Amino acid sequence: MTQRDLPGLLNQYVKTGIRALDYGCGAGLMMPLLKEARFDLEGMDISANMLSVAVSDHKNTAFTHINSASVPRPDRLYDLVMLSYVLVEMASLSEMEAVLHEVYRVMKPGGVAVVIVSSEQKFQGHWLLVDNDFPENRKLTSGAHVKCRVVGSDVIFEDFFWTDEDYRSVFSKSGLNVLEWHQSLGKVDDGLPWKDELYSPLFSIYILGR
Ligand SMILES: C[S@@+](CC[C@H](N)C(=O)[O-])C[C@H]1O[C@@H](n2cnc3c(N)ncnc32)[C@H](O)[C@@H]1O
Numbered sequence: 001m002t003q004r005d006l007p008g009l010l011n012q013y014v015k016t017g018i019r020a021l022d023y024g025c026g027a028g029l030m031m032p033l034l035k036e037a038r039f040d041l042e043g044m045d046i047s048a049n050m051l052s053v054a055v056s057d058h059k060n061t062a063f064t065h066i067n068s069a070s071v072p073r074p075d076r077l078y079d080l081v082m083l084s085y086v087l088v089e090m091a092s093l094s095e096m097e098a099v100l101h102e103v104y105r106v107m108k109p110g111g112v113a114v115v116i117v118s119s120e121q122k123f124q125g126h127w128l129l130v131d132n133d134f135p136e137n138r139k140l141t142s143g144a145h146v147k148c149r150v151v152g153s154d155v156i157f158e159d160f161f162w163t164d165e166d167y168r169s170v171f172s173k174s175g176l177n178v179l180e181w182h183q184s185l186g187k188v189d190d191g192l193p194w195k196d197e198l199y200s201p202l203f204s205i206y207i208l209g210r
Pocket of ligand 1: 024025026027028029030038044045046047050067068069083084085086099101194
């Protein structure tokens with residue numbers, strides 16, 4: 001759903017050029033979509049292990065191993081900074097704020113940051129894509145440890161729970177404005193037996209300007 005809606009959002013909001021940073025790129029799973037949208041892309045991550053996978057899968061892309069909140073590039077460089085499922089891994093709002101301050105610094109005026117995170121609803125309800133039946137998800141307070149499994153796989157994500165209000169407070173402290181808050185839903189036309197995805201979002205996409 002997110003992958004379905006992202007190209008249109010990028011086309012609508014990124015107007016200043018094509019230079020892009022995939023911050024917290026991990027293994028580079030977002031990169032095909034960004035390259036297809038014609039971005040001139042580089043990736044950065046704090047995990048050397050994740051970067052080693054990205055390097056072997058994306059031969060013509062530059063990757064840099066960084067410390068958190070430290071992008072070794074000049075001010076106002078990028079038209080787009082993507083943070084896809086990165087903030088959900090942060091244990092504190094102060095860490096998030098430091099990262100977003102750095103994102104603000106390297107964004108061009110008129111450029112955008114796209115932040116994809118879990119929705120507040122993801123850890124309750126019944127989904128086609130996600131099994132959230134873990135004891136960790138019973139007490140959803142800001143900063144709580146949460147867990148999900150991708151249905152049909154052994155892949156378990158262990159993240160931190162943050163509310164929309166939490167994210168908005170750090171965006172605002174970092175000087176970033178919410179241009180759009182997009183929450184994709186499953187559509188009958190998708191041809192999949194969606195469950196709660198039809199009524200409730202699994203993910204939030206924030207389009208941020210500076
Ligand atoms: C769930 S993965 C998502 C990877 C990729 N963005 C994607 O959508 O497939 C989160 C990634 O964020 C990275 N990460 C977590 N905290 C970070 C930070 N403070 N600075 C940079 N990268 C970070 C992790 O190392 C990991 O590779």
